[in-house]
Amino acid sequence: MECPVTGIKTRFGNRVSHANNKTRRTWEPNMQSKRFWVPSQNRYVRLTLSAQGIKLIDKIGIEAALKDMHARGVKA
Numbered sequence: 001m002e003c004p005v006t007g008i009k010t011r012f013g014n015r016v017s018h019a020n021n022k023t024r025r026t027w028e029p030n031m032q033s034k035r036f037w038v039p040s041q042n043r044y045v046r047l048t049l050s051a052q053g054i055k056l057i058d059k060i061g062i063e064a065a066l067k068d069m070h071a072r073g074v075k076a
Contacts (some may be wrong), residue, residue, distance in 0.1 A: 001031050004074045005053035005065050036062045045076055 002009045008029045014022040030051040035044050040063060049057070057065045069076050 001029065001048070003029060003031070003050035003053045004047065004069055004076065005049055005056055008050045008052060038062055038066065047076060 010029065011027040013025060013027070015025040016022055031048055032051060032054060033046060033048050034054055035046045036057065037043075038045050045062070045066070047053075066076055
C-alpha cells in the first residue's frame with residue numbers, strides 16, 4: 001500500500017539471523033482509515049493514510065493536503 005499524502009510505501013530488506021543467514025522481509029507502513037470533514041466541499045472524505053500522513057493533515061489541514069494531492073495527480 002502507499003499513503004496518498006506522504007507517498008510512504010512498503011520497504012524491503014533482509015532478515016539476518018545470528019548465523020548471518022539472510023532472508024527477504026518487508027516493512028509495511030502503519031495504514032489507518034480516517035474520515036475528514038472538508039468544509040469547502042461540505043462533505044466527509046474517507047482516506048486510507050499512514051499514521052505520519054494523519055499527523056501531517058492535522059498540522060497543515062485537510063484543504064492543503066487535498067490541494068497537494070490533486071497537484072500530484074492522486075485521486076482522493
